[in-house]
Amino acid sequence: MISPVKIWRNQKxxxxxxxxxxxxxxxxxxxxxxxxxxxxxxxxxALVKLANGQNFTAQLVDWExxxxxxxxxxxxxxxxxxxxxxxxxxxxxxxxxxx
Amino acid sequence: xxxxxxxxxxxxxxxxWRRSPRDLIKEAASNALEQAKIxxxxxxxxxxxxxxxxxxxxxDHLGAFFAEELGMPVAAMKIEGACASGxxxxxxxxxxxxxxxxxxxxxxxxxxxxxxxxxxxxQMLMGAGTDAEREAGATFPGLYAIMARCHMQKYGTTEEEMxxxxxxxxxxxxxxxxxxxxxxxxxxxxxxSPKVADPLKLLDCSPITDGAAAVILTKIKNNEVNIIASAVxxxxxxxxxxxxxxxxxxxxxxxxxxYQMAGISPKEIDVAEVHDCFTIAExxxxxxxxxxxxxxxxxxxxxxxxxxxxxxxxxxxxxGLKACGHPVGATGVKQIVEIYNQLKGxxxxxxxxxxxIGLTHNVGGSxxxxxxxxxxxx
Numbered sequence: 001m002i003s004p005v006k007i008w009r010n011q012k013x014x015x016x017x018x019x020x021x022x023x024x025x026x027x028x029x030x031x032x033x034x035x036x037x038x039x040x041x042x043x044x045x046a047l048v049k050l051a052n053g054q055n056f057t058a059q060l061v062d063w064e065x066x067x068x069x070x071x072x073x074x075x076x077x078x079x080x081x082x083x084x085x086x087x088x089x090x091x092x093x094x095x096x097x098x099x
Numbered sequence: 100x101x102x103x104x105x106x107x108x109x110x111x112x113x114x115x116w117r118r119s120p121r122d123l124i125k126e127a128a129s130n131a132l133e134q135a136k137i138x139x140x141x142x143x144x145x146x147x148x149x150x151x152x153x154x155x156x157x158x159d160h161l162g163a164f165f166a167e168e169l170g171m172p173v174a175a176m177k178i179e180g181a182c183a184s185g186x187x188x189x190x191x192x193x194x195x196x197x198x199x200x201x202x203x204x205x206x207x208x209x210x211x212x213x214x215x216x217x218x219x220x221x222q223m224l225m226g227a228g229t230d231a232e233r234e235a236g237a238t239f240p241g242l243y244a245i246m247a248r249c250h251m252q253k254y255g256t257t258e259e260e261m262x263x264x265x266x267x268x269x270x271x272x273x274x275x276x277x278x279x280x281x282x283x284x285x286x287x288x289x290x291x292s293p294k295v296a297d298p299l300k301l302l303d304c305s306p307i308t309d310g311a312a313a314v315i316l317t318k319i320k321n322n323e324v325n326i327i328a329s330a331v332x333x334x335x336x337x338x339x340x341x342x343x344x345x346x347x348x349x350x351x352x353x354x355x356x357x358y359q360m361a362g363i364s365p366k367e368i369d370v371a372e373v374h375d376c377f378t379i380a381e382x383x384x385x386x387x388x389x390x391x392x393x394x395x396x397x398x399x400x401x402x403x404x405x406x407x408x409x410x411x412x413x414x415x416x417x418x419g420l421k422a423c424g425h426p427v428g429a430t431g432v433k434q435i436v437e438i439y440n441q442l443k444g445x446x447x448x449x450x451x452x453x454x455x456i457g458l459t460h461n462v463g464g465s466x467x468x469x470x471x472x473x474x475x476x477x
Contacts, residue, residue: 010230026252026344028244029297030236034222037236045237047245047338055339058235070252081234093234
């Protein structure tokens with residue numbers, strides 16, 4: 001369950017994860033989404049090796065099929081992640097955008 | 100170590116809309132008790148493997164819930180480890196016997212999933228993942244697809260080779276009246292099935308299933324089938340924190356522990372039930388369990404080595420998660436039931452002739468929990 005308190009607590013971590021560059025290690029195109037993501041499907045979930053050596057898993061935005069390559073360079077950006085649901089607070093989080 | 104299996108049974112797996120979790124458990128437990136010729140009053144503890152009763156059924160407190168249904172007012176508790184809940188419940192049962200605290204225990208596994216939409220079930224199953232994976236809208240097919248792409252990249256594994264796992268397991272399920280999908284599928288049908296999480300297609304994925312399984316473990320010697328190793332290993336919850344995405348480290352660690360405990364090598368396994376939640380998962384399992392060299396399992400499966408009649412080890416005679424079905428909390432217990440039947444020689448048309456040693460491999464989440472059991476004919 002999403003609670004406004006959880007969103008508030010978790011969003012404090014997001015700032016440290018923005019503007020980081022990395023390369024796609026692997027990815028998938030999700031055709032059957034979980035609840036809350038129906039409007040976005042199909043979408044890309046990528047596992048990226050960031051320049052700091054850490055891996056991170058998030059959606060890729062603004063993509064075309066030709067960008068879906070292992071090794072594609074990306075950076076982290078702030079985006080709305082899913083439908084807000086009954087709580088009405090829009091959850092924001094980290095996604096990747098190609099560079 | 101040696102823990103005897105006195106009885107083991109599963110319900111039919113499938114979309115069982117007319118049946119409740121209570122019904123399913125009652126049937127599985129009654130059949131296991133009857134087979135064991137043990138009075139219910141001999142059962143001293145009940146362990147229930149289940150993942151989603153709270154999220155999907157609004158029912159917690161499953162130990163008491165099923166103890167009441169079975170008329171067993173004894174120590175009773177739920178064990179949870181995502182899709183490895185059943186395997187962990189067996190591990191808990193083994194620990195209970197080995198500790199000397201109990202002589203006879205009942206291990207149950209149950210899941211009721213088909214009352215809900217696929218999107219709801221996919222969301223609840225992601226409870227086994229990380230915050231970041233949930234925020235990304237990842238699904239379990241998606242996480243295994245990410246591993247599949249790494250395996251394809253590194254070892255040249257193809258989508259056709261993954262599809263061969265589904266073809267084999269559907270063939271086995273066609274011989275198993277308790278399976279969800281009692282029919283074979285062709286390679287073409289798997290390849291043309293709609294994509295779920297590219298490169299995985301619908302027929303690369305295990306289904307959403309209702310079902311239950313029950314196993315009676317006891318210290319009393321019966322010379323039938325014994326559990327001779329029970330090992331668990333744990334890795335990071337999410338994929339991002341793993342060193343390698345072409346296999347599951349927890350499986351390598353748990354299986355090494357289990358082989359050591361049993362004093363055997365992977366070559367001695369005649370028959371195994373492995374956690375093929377997705378076709379790529381069976382390929383990785385064959386490598387992580389030491390049945391085939393890294394990068395060579397896909398070709399071995401395609402050549403028919405692991406199919407009934409092959410050179411062995413014969414894998415997933417029940418049809419596996421793929422075709423027998425995957426009621427998540429029941430799966431790890433069902434695997435024990437299938438190997439018990441194989442070693443007892445009562446597996447019917449899917450019997451592996453002369454099977455003496457069997458293995459079960461149950462995985463939670465994207466590989467954070469791995470449970471390996473080795474069973475031997477008495």
